Amino acid sequence: MGFYEIYSEFKDNDFNRVFRDMTVQQVEKVIGENTINETGFLTLLSPAAGEMLEPMAQKAHHLTVRNFGRVISLYTPMYLSDFCTNECVYCGFNTINPMRRRTLTVAEVEREGRIIAGTGLRHLLILTGEAPRQASLEYLAECTGRLRKYFSSVSIEVYPMETAGYQVLVAAGVDGMTVYQEVYDPVIYDRLHIKGPKKNYRFRLDAPERACQSGMRTVNLGALLGLADWRSEVFTLGLHAKYLQDEYPDTEISVSFPRIRPAAGQFRPAVTVTDRELVQMILAIRLFLPRVGITISTRETSELRDNLIRLGVTKMSAGSCTEVGGRLDGDGHDGQFEISDTRSIAEMKAAIYKHGYQPVSKDWLII
Secondary structure, eight states: OOHHHHHHTTTTOOHHHHHHTOOHHHHHHHHTOSSOOHHHHHHHTSGGGGGOHHHHHHHHHHHHHHHHOSEEEEEEEEEEEOOOOOEETTOTTOTTSOOOOOBOOHHHHHHHHHHHHTTTOOEEEEEEOSOTTTSOHHHHHHHHHHHTTTOSEEEEEOSOOOHHHHHHHHHHTEEEEEEEEEOOOHHHHHHHEEESGGGOHHHHHTHHHHHHHHTOSEEEEEEOBTSSOHHHHHHHHHHHHHHHHHHOTTSEEEEEOOBOOOOTTOOOOSSOOOHHHHHHHHHHHHHHOTTOEEEEOTTSOHHHHHHHGGGTOOEEEOSOOOSTTTTTTOOSOSOSSOOSOOOOHHHHHHHHHHTTOEEESSOOOOO
């Protein structure tokens, strides 16, 4: 049974009705449990749990230090291509948005890779739009081969593939894969994805499992916050991560919490997710899945990211640029979305040290 079958068992539940009956006393009981089940996880996402963030934070901090140490792993994204065949209403790379499109040559990829490696980072995330004709499997494999000369870890955030495609990239040196389902609610998903291969909900939903089956060392999931009710979305995200952890114990599973940022097209999110709500979902995931990695990107402000260091986060992006070729000759336009935390890698490392943690430039598997 795959994850879709698991999701189908509860996707029609009335979460609001369930939340109305939850009390602070029930939240306290869940926080005190050594192992938290799915019902307990839902309790930690309830409005009642919003009044219990301090004890949740204390336990989340303890669990994170026990399982990961006082370490924040750093990585940076590099965009190889912004061509896309999808019409996704919330994305700056939407195929109908008028913008200059570009795919880096392999030589340009290596040049930008050398620039990034000069900062000391050794974990790179390469990204493309969903346009296999402009960024083919063979192109990605060749780029990876060039980049592995400078980086100990190269991860991908590209279009979903069949297992065989992921296996080709693993053989080329890719060891991690990120894919955001964007929104788990299939009705909302269909409405937001107008045209293109991304409209295939099931193919995207099953992509993380295919990546696990291909031998990827790390697989990262996420839901784009602001597209639907965050409580039901994060609950589904947590169950998805747990399913993969249980089925593929040799793969490091992590989750991200990207909130929608301004981008070309001027999409306005249906739901506003506050900082306090973001904190609650991070704490709830940590208590439910003590060994899952938690990533926070430069979508968030420097002040908020600094405050999240002690609350369960294990990985952060730094020195980010969402423009193709942005470090080579970019002018700051035509990025996928606006960045909030614009600190340099050196400034990010200093902030992590200031909070009593160690920034790590290589991506290590921690068990």
